[in-house]
Amino acid sequence: MFQDLWVAVGLxxxxxxxxxxxxxxxMRRMLETALRQPEQTIRMTGLAAAVVGLVVVLxxxx
Numbered sequence: 001m002f003q004d005l006w007v008a009v010g011l012x013x014x015x016x017x018x019x020x021x022x023x024x025x026x027m028r029r030m031l032e033t034a035l036r037q038p039e040q041t042i043r044m045t046g047l048a049a050a051v052v053g054l055v056v057v058l059x060x061x062x
């Protein structure tokens with residue numbers, strides 16, 4: 001189980017690193033936009049992403 005967790009963390013870092021390497025300007029603009037959002041919006045977006053991620057994992061594992 002912990003091996004799967006490390007694989008998931010590694011893949012997340014690879015994908016995020018690729019985004020920053022290929023489009024640093026777009027990533028900077030995205031971060032600036034996120035900083036202007038209310039905390040509640042960021043919180044709900046994070047929660048939605050977590051739920052979607054959980055569904056993806058459950059579907060992939062079944």
